[in-house]
Amino acid sequence: MSGMASPDLDWPDERMVLVVTDGAHYREAVPRVAAALTRRCHGGVVIAANRPAQMLRQTLREHGVDLSGVSFIDCISSVAGLPPTPERDVQYIESPTMLEKMGLRAERALTGVPGTKRFLILDSLSTLAMYNGVAAVAEFTHNVATRMRLLDVEGALILVENVAEPGLLDAVRPLFDRTIEA
Amino acid sequence: MAPGQQVTALEGARTVLDLTAMLMEAAFEELGEGTILASMPGYLERFGEDNARYLAKHGTRWDPAQGAVAALTPMNVVSRLTGTPFTMVEATRRQAVKRLHACEFQEAFADRGGFPRTMICQLHGAAYQGSVNGLVERPEDGYDVEVRSRILFGDGHCDFCVRSRSERPDTPDQEGESPSPPPEEELAALNVDFYAFILASFVDYMEAMLPPERVAAHVLGSARQAGSRLQGRRGFRGDAGTVLRDVLHATGHRFAEGARGALVTYCPNERGIRDATRRSPPERAAEARRQAGRMCAAILEGAIAEAVGPVRVRRERTEHAGGTAWHYRVEPEGAAGEGER
Secondary structure: OOOOOOOOOOOOOOOEEEEEEOOOOHHHHHHHHHHHHHHHOOEEEEEEOOOOHHHHHHHHHHOOOOOOOEEEEEOOOOOOOOOOOOEOOEEEOOOOOOHHHHHHHHHHHHHOOOOOOEEEEEEOHHHHHHHHOHHHHHHHHHHHHHHHHHOOEEEEEEEEHHHOOOOHHHHHHHHOOEEEEO | OOHHHHHHHHHHHHHHHHHHHHHHHHHHHHHOHHHHHHHHHHHHHHHHHHHHHHHHHOOOEOOOOOOHHHHOHHHHHHHHHOOOOEEEEEEEOOEEEEEEOOOOOHHHHOOOOHHHHHHHHHHHHHHHHHHHOOOOOOHHHOEEEEEEEOHHHOOOOEEEEEEEOOOOOOOEOOOOEOOOOOOHHHHHHHHHHHHHHHHHHHHHHHHHHOOHHHHHHHHHHHHHHHHHHHHHHHOOOOOHHHHHHHHHHHOOOEEEEEOOEEEEEEOOOHHHHHHHOOOOOHHHHHHHHHHHHHHHHHHHHHHHHHHHOOEEEEEEEEEEOOEEEEEEEEEEOOOOOOOEO
């Protein structure tokens, strides 16, 4: 896998994109989305709710994604009881249930991204729904989408279909400008 | 126990645990740690509940309403079955602290990353949580389990604290009654069977989360690797048929010689696999059992390949006087043959 170039994803021009994938393609989907957005933008923020930031960052590097200008918000390491390792590009949140804190941290991190073209990737809505339920995640998605549009940030929120809570896809799909499969 | 039997129990358990650790890592990679942390503990709690009910049905007696130590009875039975030494550091009706002085997962997980080690500790805690509440009638009368120290993270012991949710007195409590320990040979078989239960539960969980072909790919790859490692430890020598029989023997199977291969008349994992999948929807349970059969064949393939080169192991269900048996046959890789994989 090391050094492998990410397969290209035809990225749409819309601002808020829901990326739907399944368990068989999930591993490849996140690097493909990150590769597409890092090519389009100057930098951005990745909310890591399904994979610890360290591992996600390593996977992205192995796929040749340029991570200069990218920072991570890790919501999962603390749940596992792993002590956070101090790193300049990673912020830790105690739990994926802290949705409000997650949103605030993401917004603050985006203000530190150099350049005008910025992105937000969330991996993944399905994981957040396991911890918070569909209704809370739909509300959170609505807030994120509104804020990202106001801040002129491109958003890609990932949903893994076969592990998603029933009803999640239907609840969040209308909140996006476009849905793509990866 | 005769020395040969000890090796048999050890290799069977070790191979199954090895395989569990590998599959767990594959699942992390595929599903993500967040998904597994959110969904797997609940699954293992159900496993703990099932285990408690199973033991209650087979002669272990305890009243979970009595107190925290009594509620630990089924997990103490398991610790004795798996030969894991423990002491009760605190033993009141309100709260009990059980201290394990060895970690049964140490060998398979010690060299793994932080997440797999964390996960196995959390899952162990979840199995305790399910077990102490397995016979509790109302959730508010149940118990909460906290894992307070972890050998896999450098602590000298693993402490499981069981705390009563309702007001129970701070007076001494005691464990329930369990039947006399079975003979050593049966104990060894039960030990392997228990780990097979964990492995099959994990495969069943993967079946619930991933397409069957992805599960099959992970199962086959990991099982072959577990077979290679088994061969690395034991260094079986001889032709493919000899290695087949040696591996089956080393992993606790009993068998008769077949015309072309080996006829397994007792599989140490069979009950664990059946019990672990009993509560799943029938189609998924059937698939998880098929995966278990494939794993068994792939472990053999991995071990034999290390000794003599690539082979395919096929299994055919046969009937014999005592019930169902499996006929194992080794073929050169690429041979078109019949029989289940």
